[in-house]
Amino acid sequence: MNADELPTLREELEAHGLWANKGLGQHFLLDLNITRRIARAAGDIAGKPVIEVGPGPGGLTRALLEAGADVTAIEKDARFLPLLEPLIEWSEGRLRIIHGDALEADEATLLYGPPAPRRPASAHAGEAPAVHIVSNLPYNVGTPLLVKWLKAGAWRGDMTLMFQKEVAQRIVAKPGSDAYGRLAVLAQARCEARLEFTVPARAFTPPPKIASAIVRLTDRADPYPHLDVLERVTAAAFGQRRKMLRSALRSLTPETEALLRGADLPPTARAEEIDQAGFRRLADAWRARA
Numbered sequence: 001m002n003a004d005e006l007p008t009l010r011e012e013l014e015a016h017g018l019w020a021n022k023g024l025g026q027h028f029l030l031d032l033n034i035t036r037r038i039a040r041a042a043g044d045i046a047g048k049p050v051i052e053v054g055p056g057p058g059g060l061t062r063a064l065l066e067a068g069a070d071v072t073a074i075e076k077d078a079r080f081l082p083l084l085e086p087l088i089e090w091s092e093g094r095l096r097i098i099h100g101d102a103l104e105a106d107e108a109t110l111l112y113g114p115p116a117p118r119r120p121a122s123a124h125a126g127e128a129p130a131v132h133i134v135s136n137l138p139y140n141v142g143t144p145l146l147v148k149w150l151k152a153g154a155w156r157g158d159m160t161l162m163f164q165k166e167v168a169q170r171i172v173a174k175p176g177s178d179a180y181g182r183l184a185v186l187a188q189a190r191c192e193a194r195l196e197f198t199v200p201a202r203a204f205t206p207p208p209k210i211a212s213a214i215v216r217l218t219d220r221a222d223p224y225p226h227l228d229v230l231e232r233v234t235a236a237a238f239g240q241r242r243k244m245l246r247s248a249l250r251s252l253t254p255e256t257e258a259l260l261r262g263a264d265l266p267p268t269a270r271a272e273e274i275d276q277a278g279f280r281r282l283a284d285a286w287r288a289r290a
Contacts (some may be wrong), residue, residue: 003032003062008089010205012083013057021077027204028056029136029162034203035063041214042134042160045069049111053102053135053145057083060136065075066090070133074098074105093141103141103148108155130157137161137209143183146171150190151227153259159191159217168213175275181241182234185279189224191217191270230283237282244268252286259285 009030013019029035037058039045043269046068055061055073057080063072065087071094073084078099088095098110111131133156137145149156163171166179172193173179187193196214201207224230233252240248246267249256259266262285265278274282 001066001091003066006062006087009059011056013154015164016079016083018057018079018083026054026056026077026138026208026243027200028210029059029203030205031203032059032063034199035060035136036066037197038134038136038160038162038214039063039067039195042067042132043158045132045134049129049131051107051111051131051133053133054138055084056080056136058087060134061095064134065094068094069134070094072096072098072111074100074102074110076101102145108153111155131155132157133159133161134214135161137163139164142167146183147186148233150186158219160196160214161217162199162212162214164199164208165189165211165213168215171195171215171217177272180272182231183240185234185276186227186230186275187217188220189230189280190225191219193217205289224280224283226283226287229287230279233283233286234271234279237247237279238272241271244270245274253289255289259289262288 009028013028045064050064051071052061052064052071052072052073055075058255061071061073061084064138073095075081075084075097081097081099084095084097088097098105133149146161149159169179170181170183171187172195173181173184194216194218199208199212199214201211206246236249236251237245237252242266245260248271249259253259257267261287263278263281265282
């Protein structure tokens with residue numbers, strides 16, 4: 001199966017009179033060399049379930065199907081459904097198209113159906129193989145989708161995602177760097193995050209104002225379980241990142257120095273100096289007090 005046998009994406013867009021919707025953060029990636037590189041970055045996905053969000057005209061979808069994946073594509077813009085539907089037959093039924101908003105989607109139920117009565121909601125996903133998420137994410141929903149998936153249950157596997165380059169750098173950032181913030185702490189609480197490669201703006205139609213980058217996220221052996229708590233703590237800590245923690249954390253508690261002592265952190269430290277282990281201790285200490 002070779003995607004080069006299909007009409008080109010540009011031909012398909014012109015035939016259907018389609019254009020990118022800036023309100024939905026759409027920028028089309030029409031170069032199959034790049035979409036194939038993204039599919040390779042996801043690892044061996046042959047015969048494995050993959051979720052793709054925002055397939056648009058289907059450039060990455062073609063590459064994922066070509067790599068042998070079983071793809072569930074979630075597309076909000078109904079204009080692109082006629083471009084995607086022919087790929088179902090071409091892939092011999094390995095593509096399923098969902099017309100909907102990925103932010104509102106219950107992925108486990110979409111993939112496996114509702115859980116059996118009197119069983120935990122995550123039980124049906126725990127019996128099935130973990131699902132890779134491989135997507136060129138719409139710019140305006142990339143971060144909230146990532147946070148949503150970081151909180152996901154047993155159904156979610158590795159993620160290979162395209163973001164604006166600046167966002168990608170924030171996801172993989174280390175303590176002490178300017179890019180280090182809430183997103184790095186949250187992402188690295190659950191995953192090992194690595195920036196794979198950069199995609200220049202000129203590769204897209206229409207070209208965005210900045211470059212993009214592919215981030216590969218693989219589950220940690222020791223994921224932090226209380227991500228909602230960590231969200232609250234990092235919101236306070238980085239909300240006033242130039243202030244010392246004893247001042248920045250006052251939205252959590254008036255007894256900030258006691259909280260910091262409980263986490264074995266100096267009250268004069270600033271958020272960008274605290275590593276993953278320190279934020280875990282801080283979240284645990286606040287959770288115990290709260």
